[in-house]
Amino acid sequence: MTEKPAETAYPLHDLLRRRWSPRAFSSTPIEREKLGSLLEAARWAASSRNLQPWRFLLVEASDAEAFEKLAGTLMDANQAWARKAPLLILVCAQRSPDGGLARHAFHDCGLAVAHLTMQALSMDLWVHQMAGFSAEKARAEFGVPADFEPVSVLAVGYYGNPADLPENRRATETGPRTRKPLGEIAFRGTWGSAAEL
Numbered sequence: 351m352t353e354k355p356a357e358t359a360y361p362l363h364d365l366l367r368r369r370w371s372p373r374a375f376s377s378t379p380i381e382r383e384k385l386g387s388l389l390e391a392a393r394w395a396a397s398s399r400n401l402q403p404w405r406f407l408l409v410e411a412s413d414a415e416a417f418e419k420l421a422g423t424l425m426d427a428n429q430a431w432a433r434k435a436p437l438l439i440l441v442c443a444q445r446s447p448d449g450g451l452a453r454h455a456f457h458d459c460g461l462a463v464a465h466l467t468m469q470a471l472s473m474d475l476w477v478h479q480m481a482g483f484s485a486e487k488a489r490a491e492f493g494v495p496a497d498f499e500p501v502s503v504l505a506v507g508y509y510g511n512p513a514d515l516p517e518n519r520r521a522t523e524t525g526p527r528t529r530k531p532l533g534e535i536a537f538r539g540t541w542g543s544a545a546e547l
């Protein structure tokens with residue numbers, strides 16, 4: 351397992367510190383019980399007005415036809431590694447009843463995915479979120495109704511072997527993780543004045 355813990359100025363919960371987005375997945379299937387826990391974690395996320403706008407379409411590699419359909423919506427660069435994962439999940443957000451995007455539906459989907467991701471890691475499973483897919487294709491392939499919007503696709507599985515990755519992906523797999531400094535993302539009192547933490 352490649353460990354790339356966050357370098358932090360302040361202590362973090364171990365799961366938050368250890369999480370990253372791997373591309374080297376093992377094709378080992380995920381146990382039913384663990385699948386259940388992943389979805390329970392997502393279900394119990396907070397959401398605006400408790401609308402729970404998230405929907406998760408699970409596609410396991412063992413369901414070859416459906417897997418091919420969802421994998422086929424991914425950008426080529428994502429297909430090159432994500433096809434190895436035993437589970438892909440299409441995340442969709444519910445639109446507001448007037449047909450517009452509910453203001454916080456995408457936010458709430460992200461929150462639910464964060465829950466799922468942390469629960470996954472607690473069970474030794476890894477998640478790689480992808481925006482690089484065709485929402486239109488996913489809608490057509492899976493009959494996503496008009497009042498839902500495809501948001502992302504998740505690759506989920508146990509960690510595999512980085513040596514199996516396409517050559518152009520191996521360096522990033524083991525390379526460092528970077529972040530903006532706290533002073534650039536956290537302000538205090540007025541916009542732009544770094545919160546000196």
Ligand SMILES: Cc1cc2nc3c(=O)[nH]c(=O)nc-3n(C[C@H](O)[C@H](O)[C@H](O)COP(=O)(O)O)c2cc1C
Nearest residue numbers: 369370371372373428478479480481482483502527
């Ligand atoms: C909404 C979202 C979409 C992403 N889309 C892709 C993607 O299409 N392909 C990819 O390889 N990584 C994708 N990523 C992974 C990010 O590149 C990654 O989270 C970021 O570089 C930070 O790295 P870390 O997650 O390892 O800390 C996505 C992440 C998020 C949250």
